[in-house]
Amino acid sequence: MLKYLVLPAAVLCATSASADEGQWQPYQLPQLKSELKRIGIAIPAEKLADLSKHPMSAIVSLGGCSASFVSDAGLVVTNHHCAYGAIQRNSTTEHNYIANGFLAKTRAEELPGGPNTLVYVTDKVENVTGRVLKDITPAMSGRQRSETVEKNIKALIAECESDKFYRCSVPAFHRGLEYYRIRQMMIRDVRLVYAPANAIGDFGGDIDNYEWPRHVGDYSFLRAYVGKDGRPAEPSPDNVPYHSKDFLVVSAEGLKNGDPVLLAGYPGRTSRYKLPSEIRYARDAAYPAKAAEIQSDLDVIAAATKGSEADAVRYASVVKGLNNVMKKTRGLMDGFARKDIAAIKDVQDAEFRAWYGKQAGADSNLLPELDKLIAADIGLSDEEFGHSVATTSDLLKSASTLYRLAQESAKPDAERETGYQQRDLSFIKARLNRLEQSYVAGVDQARFSAALQRYAQLPRSMHVTGLDALLPSVDAVPALYTQSQLGDTATRLSWVGKDAGAIATSNDAFLKLAVRIDGVTRSLKERRKELDGNLERAIPQYMAAVIAWKKSQGKPVYPDANSTLRVTYGTVSPYSPKDGITKGPFTTIEGIVEKNTGKEPFNAPERLLNAIKAKQYGKFKDPVLGTVPVDFLTSADTTGGNSGSAVMNRNGELIGLNFDSTYESITKDWYFDRDITRAIHLDIRYMLWVMSEVDHADNLLTEMTVKYPKK
Incomplete structure (x- = not known):
């Protein structure tokens, strides 16, 4: 066995990073001081590594999406599509909150998110690799090894969950090289506070999904409630808003091309360290079969719900989820066709195997x-x-x-x-x-x-x-x-x-x-x-x-995403998807008018169109663009699960919400291409503008701490 086959956690940090690649565990950030300083991040790396300090203490998971606290009364902002289940749950043909949106002017009007709407607050992460792998012997069968690891993980979870208010997990990192125990406070009483109309929150629908330019207001608000003792409790009218230790200041000061961003959230799954044979299987067999199956299922649902609005509403969330997976799967297939990632990996794999064969004591x-x-x-x-x-x-x-x-x-x-x-x-x-x-x-x-x-x-x-x-x-x-x-x-x-x-x-x-x-x-x-x-x-x-x-x-070494808290960074950046075409990093509200057809999914609400045509920019006019921005691009490294992630400026203030990637970027789950990899974010100024000028969510604007640009 080579000495390097068992490495302490500190060795797993990069000696230097390149481009904006990497979905970093918070503890790794002090190793990236020079990179963070290079792009202009003002927050000390040691502070970013501390889950008990701002801004990381304000970042939460929804169990599949990311979010952040934006007030000390448990107010949470995330994507519209992340809150879609709660919106659908409360929608009926009489009160169609999907189509019309919802705004609770008082806390008494807030609606139950349902048993599947949860907020997870991560407060402790510890390396437990030694305890997970104890009792493992070379003589074990695969099943015996798997069951021993599972038994040890269960024991670690049970120990962690002696306090019933916490939910613990022990995910693997680096495909089983390391294990970390993660403790999260699980808040079970979560209520829907505000969601814009679907024609704002999902403007462009599946047609625009993964496309750029985008003009979607993909945001919604939830609120976390706890018992009067401040601890998580089952949903009850007697519960009170959770007093969040920290929350993000919302900045309407905006960004410009080249500005740095930090992004924190819970990315789902990436496969950056897969072998060429695994890539070819995904490209040639798994993804085509998956796409064909999803499309067939969607066709059946469409036929079976045709003519019934009630049935269509019931399956709206199912269809939305399937369509999102379908678009991503097709994007992966197109990305593999556009760039031969397997061939790139072949070269890297050959280089690695040649290097490995020269190491003393290498296991042949x-x-x-x-x-x-x-x-x-x-x-x-x-x-x-x-x-x-x-x-x-x-x-x-x-x-x-x-x-x-x-x-x-x-x-x-x-x-x-x-x-x-x-x-x-x-x-x-x-x-x-x-x-x-x-x-x-x-x-x-x-x-x-x-x-x-x-x-x-x-x-x-x-x-x-x-x-x-x-x-x-x-x-x-x-x-x-x-x-x-x-x-x-x-x-x-x-x-x-x-x-x-x-x-x-x-x-x-x-x-x-x-x-x-x-x-x-x-x-x-x-x-x-x-x-x-x-x-x-x-x-x-x-x-x-x-x-x-x-x-x-000297290359970056970070684990594949596995739905645990990660931090990435980047800059506001345009990109060139093909020769002769450059796409700028911002879209504006005037683009909504240009795209609007009056028919789904480009059917912006009349009150929104009127506000745009009247140039009611308020405090949210960008001095360079001369209007209100809607969405923007950065080079941050994201994937599914990062939906709703806080996009922060150099000072850790909320200036956007991550919600998508460009179509050309989808294969970044397998390979990060710095030239074309771009994440798509909601510009927080558009959210604030809709809240102020269109939906009149003044109660929430007052509740949040909003930093407006200086006159």
């Missing part, structure tokens, strides 16, 4: 074994994709969850499968309850029938061993829905807490189907455990060597 079996494991991973991923297609029905997923919960509940809590412990019960109930807002029997039936037909047409490599004979025929699908009561929320929830025997003997058609296919599903998961355990043995050794190789070249 490591890379061949890793190649073999990745090939097996690709094969198993095909079957997992097939399983996801064959089980598209929301009722089947609910039934499978209930049966798995019943089986796991018979075990001691520490021995239960991850995701089915006592700590997960509220989340399971929330998922089961969520169907009330996004389920229609006829639509789900149409989706399931069509999915079964698509599954039958998939290549044999995507058929799950033993599953085909257990699935219903398409002709039998209608009877499943007439012979099941799981579509009723109360009935669905009533099965929580029942034992496995009761579910196994139930006459409910979907519960019977879930029981029938459970063995095959469990077998697939066991095979995944075995393979993951073997991957977790080889990949950390590979990553340690890669880090040593990159460090020897």
Whole structure:
């Protein structure tokens, strides 16, 4: 074993950074002092590394999106599309807050966000690699290794969650080389405060998604509530606004081309350290199959909800999510076609392997074994994709969850499968309850029938061993829905807490189907455990060597994104997507008028258009642009999950909200190209202008601390 195969955390920091690449763990920022100073960031790096100090103490997660506190009374600002579930949950045909927007003038008017709307405040991060990997021996099978790691992680989480008000996790970094325990206060009473009309918050819709120029006001406000003792509590009218320790000052002073920005949030997943074979699988097989599946499902939903506004509203959030994933998937495919990232990685991989082979004590079996494991991973991923297609029905997923919960509940809590412990019960109930807002029997039936037909047409490599004979025929699908009561929320929830025997003997058609296919599903998961355990043995050794190789070249070394708190930086920057075309870094409200057609998705509200035409710029006129800016570009390194991330100026003041990337940037999940990688942000001046001149959200403007430009 080479000395560099086990590296302390400090060694994982870059000796120097280049471009604006990197989604950095806060503790790494002191290593980037020169870079931060170079671009003009005034906040000391040591302060940025401290989660208990401003501005990091104001940055929060919504569990899939990012956000930040903007008042000491728990007021949270995030993207409109991040609050979309809460907006949809409260919308009806009589009160369509999606179309018309919503503004609570008083706290009593604020609406419940629902059980899936949560605010997570990270307050502690600690390296627990040694405790996670204790008891691991070379003689273990892959499954034994995986289960030992899982057992140790569960123990670390249980220890951390002795205070029930915290939610803890132990994610892997550098593909299993390091593990950090992260403690977050989980606030469960979150209410919808303000959302602009959809024609503002989603102006341009899916047509403009990932495109530049953009003219969308992608923002909404939530408020976190706690018990009177200041600690998280279940939703209750007696709760009070959370007193946030810190909050961001909102700056209307604006930015200009070349100005520095800091961006903090919770990026989801990147794959910057994947091998060329993994890139080719994604490019040639996984993404095309995923895109075809999503499009087919969208077509079925569109046909099944046609003519029913109520059904369309119920599936609005589902469709929005699918469309977003579809646009990104197609962007990845186009990006791979535009630039041969696999070929670039081939060169890097060859250089690394040549370097590795020259190191004293290098394990000659490591890379061949890793190649073999990745090939097996690709094969198993095909079957997992097939399983996801064959089980598209929301009722089947609910039934499978209930049966798995019943089986796991018979075990001691520490021995239960991850995701089915006592700590997960509220989340399971929330998922089961969520169907009330996004389920229609006829639509789900149409989706399931069509999915079964698509599954039958998939290549044999995507058929799950033993599953085909257990699935219903398409002709039998209608009877499943007439012979099941799981579509009723109360009935669905009533099965929580029942034992496995009761579910196994139930006459409910979907519960019977879930029981029938459970063995095959469990077998697939066991095979995944075995393979993951073997991957977790080889990949950390590979990553340690890669880090040593990159460090020897002075290149940035940061972990792939994994939904944990990260900081990135950059500058306001134009870009050139192709020869002869340069796209500037700002758009303005006049562009809304130019794009407006009066028809979705370019149907700006009349009151907005009137304010623009009247040049009611107020305090928000940019001195260079001569009007109000809407969105802007920076070179900051972002990905999915960064939606809603605070974009801050050199002093840590809120000047924007991240919400998207340019279409040409989508492949940055795999490869950062400094010339064309651009993130798209809402200019906070447009948000403030709409609040002031269009929606008259004066109560919120007064509540926030807004720094206006000097006259």
